[in-house]
Amino acid sequence: MHPPSQAIGIDIGGTNVRAACVNASGQILDYVTERTCREAPALVARLVAMVRQLDRPGISTVGIGVPGRVDARCGLVLSGGYVDLSAISLADVIGRETGKRVFIDNDCNMALTAEVAIGAARGCRHVAMLTIGTGIGGALMLEGTVLRGRRSAGQLGHVTVEARGLACKCGRRGCVETVSSGTALGRHIAEAGLPTDVTADGLLALARSGDSRAIGVVQAWAGPLRAAVDSIVAAVDPELFLLGGGLGQAACAALEWAPAVSPWYQCPVKPATLGDDAGVIGAGLAGAQRDMLTS
Numbered sequence: 001m002h003p004p005s006q007a008i009g010i011d012i013g014g015t016n017v018r019a020a021c022v023n024a025s026g027q028i029l030d031y032v033t034e035r036t037c038r039e040a041p042a043l044v045a046r047l048v049a050m051v052r053q054l055d056r057p058g059i060s061t062v063g064i065g066v067p068g069r070v071d072a073r074c075g076l077v078l079s080g081g082y083v084d085l086s087a088i089s090l091a092d093v094i095g096r097e098t099g100k101r102v103f104i105d106n107d108c109n110m111a112l113t114a115e116v117a118i119g120a121a122r123g124c125r126h127v128a129m130l131t132i133g134t135g136i137g138g139a140l141m142l143e144g145t146v147l148r149g150r151r152s153a154g155q156l157g158h159v160t161v162e163a164r165g166l167a168c169k170c171g172r173r174g175c176v177e178t179v180s181s182g183t184a185l186g187r188h189i190a191e192a193g194l195p196t197d198v199t200a201d202g203l204l205a206l207a208r209s210g211d212s213r214a215i216g217v218v219q220a221w222a223g224p225l226r227a228a229v230d231s232i233v234a235a236v237d238p239e240l241f242l243l244g245g246g247l248g249q250a251a252c253a254a255l256e257w258a259p260a261v262s263p264w265y266q267c268p269v270k271p272a273t274l275g276d277d278a279g280v281i282g283a284g285l286a287g288a289q290r291d292m293l294t295s
């Protein structure tokens with residue numbers, strides 16, 4: 001059987017669901033997006049409708065990137081944050097409704113798959129990634145393979161950076177997500193008395209101009225991020241560390257105010273390059289790869 005050249009990729013974000021027909025080179029051939037339903041049954045219905053809308057002859061596989069802990073081998077969502085699909089056998093339900101083979105994985109694993117295939121980590125075999133948006137997602141690729149551990153390795157947004165820090169939705173305290181996410185940046189800005197509509201780029205420009213409040217906010221945001229990056233680098237020794245998501249580029253720039261000081265834990269940190277499309281491209285590529293393995 002010839003390997004399929006196209007698959008449908010879906011990326012479930014906290015704000016938008018993106019779906020695309022993606023070819024084996026990672027090119028987007030067709031694309032739809034809509035606001036994310038926060039209610040699980042309604043969201044599942046929309047996912048089925050998006051697959052039907054993008055379906056074309058030759059497509060047999062759908063890859064879906066899901067925020068939260070995912071057991072990719074079993075096709076189960078273990079827990080979710082902004083959209084909780086853990087009560088649904090997501091891969092089975094979508095497969096039954098559409099007649100496709102469905103592969104689900106954590107959304108950051110999907111984004112990392114795309115960045116390694118055609119983005120900032122092209123050609124790399126050992127890569128760590130954080131996606132910085134509403135929360136912080138994480139993924140690890142070692143020896144060219146996404147690290148899964150027992151079920152859901154790579155939950156790097158929950159690396160502890162402050163033992164007595166803020167409560168996190170995971171049940172612990174001081175996870176890097178609580179202080180270095182986009183949500184946390186908004187809180188730091190408000191607490192410093194800066195205009196709450198200032199953008200990350202605007203904040204960085206203020207900091208570069210010497211504004212002490214802006215510098216304080218950038219350090220409060222980037223300092224814990226540096227601690228998390230250093231801890232992850234110490235644990236897995238990647239050749240490249242990517243920061244993606246809506247704030248990946250800004251977070252890379254903010255790390256200028258929190259440089260790596262230990263010669264032991266140095267690793268290049270770069271922004272991801274596929275932007276908001278990384279997840280949907282990676283989901284399509286992962287689906288196509290899965291199809292080639294099983295067909």
Ligand SMILES: [Zn+2]
Nearest residue numbers: 158168170175
């Ligand atoms: Zn946590």
